[in-house]
Amino acid sequence: MMRPILAAAGLIGAVGVAxxxxxxxAGESRNLAAIAAICLAHGPALLALALAGHGRLLSLAxxxxxxxxxxxxxxxxMREWQGHGLFPGAAPIGGVGMIGGWLLVVVAxxxxxxx
Numbered sequence: 780m781m782r783p784i785l786a787a788a789g790l791i792g793a794v795g796v797a798x799x800x801x802x803x804x805a806g807e808s809r810n811l812a813a814i815a816a817i818c819l820a821h822g823p824a825l826l827a828l829a830l831a832g833h834g835r836l837l838s839l840a841x842x843x844x845x846x847x848x849x850x851x852x853x854x855x856x857m858r859e860w861q862g863h864g865l866f867p868g869a870a871p872i873g874g875v876g877m878i879g880g881w882l883l884v885v886v887a888x889x890x891x892x893x894x
Contacts, residue, residue, distance in 0.1 A: 791821055795819035802814075808859060824844060828884075
């Protein structure tokens with residue numbers, strides 16, 4: 780499960796850098812700035828989970844974070860370039876996914892035992 784999370788970390792990090800660059804050239808695009816902030820925060824977190832994560836809870840946390848980030852940023856990107864979102868409620872669903880992922884990290888931290 781960690782290989783797809785590692786791949787998502789790279790993709791999300793690249794999108795974050797590209798969005799930051801685009802935002803600096805596109806004027807005052809709130810969507811591009813938000814995509815950059817979300818991706819540049821969650822990409823490194825996913826990288827850390829993929830490299831250090833072991834166990835079902837951290838795998839699930841990584842999956843929630845990755846999918847939530849992709850849906851959220853994808854919705855904002857569609858709004859920026861196409862004038863409409865991915866699907867109704869995509870941004871809030873992605874946001875809930877990201878929050879859920881972070882809460883799973885909390886749970887994993889509370890129940891983790893050194894082998």
